[in-house]
Amino acid sequence: MKEKPSLLIIGNSNVGKSATTKLLxxxxxxxxxxxxxxxxxxxxxxxxTQVNLPYKIIDLPGxxxxxxxxxxxxxHIKNLIIVHIEKHxxxxxxxxxxxxxxxxxxxxxxxxIQDKNSIPLNFELLQFLKEFDIPFIVLLNKIDKVSExxxxxxxxxxxxxxxxxxxxxxxxxxxxxxxxxxxxxxEFSARKKxxxxxxxxIIQHYFNLFPK
Ligand SMILES: Nc1nc2c(ncn2[C@@H]2O[C@H](COP(=O)(O)OP(=O)(O)OP(=O)(O)O)[C@@H](O)[C@H]2O)c(=O)[nH]1
Ligand SMILES: [Mg+2]
Numbered sequence: 001m002k003e004k005p006s007l008l009i010i011g012n013s014n015v016g017k018s019a020t021t022k023l024l025x026x027x028x029x030x031x032x033x034x035x036x037x038x039x040x041x042x043x044x045x046x047x048x049t050q051v052n053l054p055y056k057i058i059d060l061p062g063x064x065x066x067x068x069x070x071x072x073x074x075x076h077i078k079n080l081i082i083v084h085i086e087k088h089x090x091x092x093x094x095x096x097x098x099x100x101x102x103x104x105x106x107x108x109x110x111x112x113i114q115d116k117n118s119i120p121l122n123f124e125l126l127q128f129l130k131e132f133d134i135p136f137i138v139l140l141n142k143i144d145k146v147s148e149x150x151x152x153x154x155x156x157x158x159x160x161x162x163x164x165x166x167x168x169x170x171x172x173x174x175x176x177x178x179x180x181x182x183x184x185x186x187e188f189s190a191r192k193k194x195x196x197x198x199x200x201x202i203i204q205h206y207f208n209l210f211p212k
Contacts, residue, residue, distance in 0.1 A: 015100040020096065022190075027050050060084070172184040184202070
């Protein structure tokens with residue numbers, strides 16, 4: 001029997017990757033990975049498989065935001081992720097890039113101020129995934145922590161900044177699945193399960209398309 005295709009879950013530390021993973025499992029109680037208050041809860045690349053789940057989920061360790069745990073470990077994790085994707089990109093039918101909506105502005109502004117020639121890590125990651133032809137969605141998580149107005153403002157800022165780096169983002173509701181030059185995004189809350197149905201249906205769409 002052929003291996004099940006994989007779903008990639010990637011993003012900075014503590015953004016809610018494991019919390020999102022848990023919501024996709026038919027049997028969340030059996031999920032051994034933990035979600036935690038301390039960044040760096042997930043440290044190993046271990047595929048999650050369940051009998052009633054038609055694909056594997058790879059909940060990658062988070063990078064960044066681990067300064068107290070040391071730069072060397074941070075570089076190590078970044079390397080681990082790059083090597084992993086280079087080696088396994090063909091097995092992925094879809095990817096979810098999880099961002100913490102509360103950190104977006106700060107992160108982008110930091111790069112603009114520090115070094116105008118450098119590119120924010122998350123944009124770098126989006127470009128990296130595009131190069132490997134893995135279709136993916138950007139999940140703006142933790143929207144339960146901001147007001148509707150605040151959310152709209154941050155999203156507009158994010159979409160504008162991304163465009164400057166040549167990344168065209170579009171809301172999932174307006175995303176054309178037959179023309180993937182744009183990258184879909186979706187506001188989300190793993191805590192409140194906001195838009196979980198929409199997320200599941202785009203995952204299903206790409207799962208069905210994947211050659212098995
Ligand atoms: N308010 C709120 N908290 C959330 C949400 N999603 C996750 N969290 C919390 O954020 C913290 C980090 O969540 P995790 O799922 O462990 O994050 P992670 O990205 O897997 O973190 P690492 O494994 O360290 O990279 C936990 O305390 C979660 O309960 C959300 O949508 N809203
Ligand atoms: Mg985790």
